[in-house]
Amino acid sequence: MPCAENGIFKFRMSIPELAVELLKKSIKEAKCNSTVTNIIITGNKNVGKSSLINAFLEKNDKPRETKVLEYSFGRKSSQKSGIEKCICHVWEYSGKLEMLKDVLTPIPINGNFYICVMIDLSKVKCIWNIIETCLQIITEKYQSTVYEIIIIGGKYDIFKNYDSEIKKHVCTMIRSIALLYNAHVIFHSTKEPPLLRRSKEVFYSMGFGKGITLKDRNINFTKPLIIPKGSDTWENIGIPVSNLDQIKNRYIARVTPEVDLQNNNSAIARNRTHPEPILDALSNLKYDELRNIACFDPAISEYLAGLNCIGHVKMH
Structure with missing residues (x-):
């Protein structure tokens, strides 16, 4: 607020006004x-x-x-x-x-x-x-x-x-x-x-x-x-x-990249192609199974263990 001292107007701020100005300056x-x-x-x-x-x-x-x-x-x-x-x-x-x-x-x-x-x-x-x-x-x-x-x-x-x-x-x-x-x-x-x-x-x-x-x-x-x-x-x-x-x-050379199945192939596989809905459902289920097999990424130790089991079964 303004006040007069010796004919000269000066502006003085109240404490709340001063606090607001200081806060603005700090921000x-x-x-x-x-x-x-x-x-x-x-x-x-x-x-x-x-x-x-x-x-x-x-x-x-x-x-x-x-x-x-x-x-x-x-x-x-x-x-x-x-x-x-x-x-x-x-x-x-x-x-x-x-x-x-x-x-x-x-x-x-x-x-x-x-x-x-x-x-x-x-x-x-x-x-x-x-x-x-x-x-x-x-x-x-x-x-x-x-x-x-x-x-x-x-x-x-x-x-x-x-x-x-x-x-x-x-x-x-x-x-x-x-x-x-x-x-x-x-x-x-x-x-x-x-x-x-x-x-x-x-x-x-x-x-x-x-x-x-x-x-x-x-x-x-x-x-x-x-x-x-x-x-x-x-x-x-x-x-x-x-x-x-x-x-x-x-x-x-040692790790074959994951098979990239294109979205187009996915769409084709999931289109209705059979007269009975149950056949389409079974087809989609088989598609998902094959995709999981293609993307399956076992540890090498698990893979070798699996081969050993297969070899053991064949021997018997």
Whole structure:
């Protein structure tokens, strides 16, 4: 309110008005000084992406199936002023990977940017297609954007029981890809508390810390991999310097990729082609059975055990 002193009008603010102005100033400064982080996580379906995000954001909600794209966010307040200083936006994509580029386009990116490619280690036949498709789309989409990539190997609790040679082969491929794309690597499992705790720490450092900080390092395939970007070498991996095609050929030479059944074939198989509905139902049931067989991905040890059982039966 104005008041006159020696013929000069001066404006004085009441305590409530002053408090409002100070709050506005604090909020403005907080916005200028705030840290914004964006995390995009994609990869295999049903590998535990939602569970990991909920653990990071400390949500107790039961994870539900992600249809296409889910958005979450987290905030961390300053201990000094109580004004939010850090905001973390998390985008989870679980749709068709062929549409990943189109989905990424409208996502606003500002501040720190991290991309997580989460693969299902229990499905060794699917790993290559997932990791190749994701990384090619990401690098093409964000050519002029600064970001960091982290490859997360999910379901390690299953993978650790696989045949040693298969584990070594898969880990060699993942290390090669990480070195080629300058990516971090961690193995994860929601069923193993130490791995879950480490994954939460990594996400917390991305969202509210100083970036991805991996204190430990392990390149031994008999244990969960944890490899900070730039810390591995071709010599340590045990293979010559390789490009993407060479890494791919080396991997699929021993692990046949999952059979990709086209949607057109699926539609044809499920069209009504018999006069009796019961025959169509049986046909669809048989189709699903054949598809499951084509996509079945057993551990090598289980496969060999099965062959031994078959041989034993034939001998009798």
